[in-house]
Amino acid sequence: MVNFWNSLPKPFFLLAPMESVTDVVFRHVIASAAKPDIFFTEFVNASSFCSEKGRQNANRRLIFNNDEKPIIAQIWGNKPDEFAKMSVELARMGFSGIDINMGCPDKSVLKTGSGSALIQTPEIASKLIKAAKSGGLPISVKTRLGDISITEWHNWIEFLLKQDIANLTIHLRTRKEMSKVGAHFELIPKIKKLRDEIAPNTLLTINGDIINRQHGLELVKEYGIEGVMIGRGVFTNPFAFETKAKEHSRQELLGLLNLHLDLYDRYSVVPHTHDDGIQKLMTPKFDPLKRFFKIYIRNFPGASELREKMMSSKNTSKVREILRNL
Numbered sequence: 001m002v003n004f005w006n007s008l009p010k011p012f013f014l015l016a017p018m019e020s021v022t023d024v025v026f027r028h029v030i031a032s033a034a035k036p037d038i039f040f041t042e043f044v045n046a047s048s049f050c051s052e053k054g055r056q057n058a059n060r061r062l063i064f065n066n067d068e069k070p071i072i073a074q075i076w077g078n079k080p081d082e083f084a085k086m087s088v089e090l091a092r093m094g095f096s097g098i099d100i101n102m103g104c105p106d107k108s109v110l111k112t113g114s115g116s117a118l119i120q121t122p123e124i125a126s127k128l129i130k131a132a133k134s135g136g137l138p139i140s141v142k143t144r145l146g147d148i149s150i151t152e153w154h155n156w157i158e159f160l161l162k163q164d165i166a167n168l169t170i171h172l173r174t175r176k177e178m179s180k181v182g183a184h185f186e187l188i189p190k191i192k193k194l195r196d197e198i199a200p201n202t203l204l205t206i207n208g209d210i211i212n213r214q215h216g217l218e219l220v221k222e223y224g225i226e227g228v229m230i231g232r233g234v235f236t237n238p239f240a241f242e243t244k245a246k247e248h249s250r251q252e253l254l255g256l257l258n259l260h261l262d263l264y265d266r267y268s269v270v271p272h273t274h275d276d277g278i279q280k281l282m283t284p285k286f287d288p289l290k291r292f293f294k295i296y297i298r299n300f301p302g303a304s305e306l307r308e309k310m311m312s313s314k315n316t317s318k319v320r321e322i323l324r325n326l
């Protein structure tokens with residue numbers, strides 16, 4: 001199996017996995033604005049994937065197109081047997097790699113012993129990594145500096161670097177810090193030194209508070225890391241990955257919104273199997289789409305009034321009508 005991590009440009013840029021945001025639709029919008037080198041799916045629960053009841057929801061999160069490659073399926077859970085089973089299927093589905101979430105601080109995830117709870121149970125983390133290798137895809141891990149205090153970083157990161165993984169993405173905060181304090185960029189030199197010493201073949205990606213490619217390149221120049229992951233930066237600037245930062249017109253932003261609406265309609269109707277075993281078509285809820293409006297409708301006169309008008313719409317046709325009447 002080809003390990004795409006070995007043929008990436010250096011530095012490389014990644015769009016962060018974001019639940020209910022970085023689905024196949026939004027990833028295509030970002031690609032059309034300015035494409036990162038690697039995409040991740042939203043995180044997908046291994047227990048859901050492996051159960052009859054949860055499979056449909058898991059599969060929805062795993063929809064991708066070949067034009068998005070290399071694309072990584074991000075998975076979470078704490079049962080090695082499920083990771084092993086899922087990894088084989090993900091390889092069959094055509095994913096380029098698997099990333100294991102060991103950083104999510106959400107309570108519902110923590111109570112299952114998954115996400116950043118794994119920082120406290122390295123023996124399970126190690127079993128999960130081993131199990132995820134069953135499908136033959138390259139394995140990466142996305143994590144935080146530690147659970148409570150940043151002094152924990154050394155033990156945890158050293159442990160992960162010893163697991164023979166292709167890439168380690170570090171969101172430069174602890175679980176307890178959530179996103180309430182600034183990312184600890186000051187720790188990068190020590191982390192990089194450790195990586196160089198014990199796992200020179202594992203790529204190092206940093207994440208947290210990086211607003212665009214230019215910001216990422218400054219950090220690469222200062223610290224010499226290989227990968228830069230950007231998440232919320234695309235909320236204020238969907239063109240965050242462009243090679244030359246510039247102002248974008250209202251026309252361009254509305255163009256992205258129109259693309260989002262078209263893709264939403266295209267991907268909304270997907271066949272799935274009901275309890276009776278018959279394939280039916282499913283239209284997902286419209287309301288979650290509204291959270292994207294503020295990404296495209298901002299920074300121009302009348303933007304907030306326009307956004308308000310759109311918030312009361314009930315379907316994509318109504319949004320298009322409002323846009324046409326602008």
Ligand SMILES: Cc1cc2nc3c(=O)[nH]c(=O)nc-3n(C[C@H](O)[C@H](O)[C@H](O)COP(=O)(O)O)c2cc1C
Nearest residue numbers: 016017018019042043101171208209210230231232
């Ligand atoms: C709405 C939202 C959903 C997220 N979902 C995930 C997820 O599914 N998996 C994951 O590893 N991190 C998730 N994260 C964390 C981001 O990937 C990233 O680590 C975090 O936002 C910090 O990076 P940033 O400052 O560039 O946004 C999510 C963050 C946000 C804001």
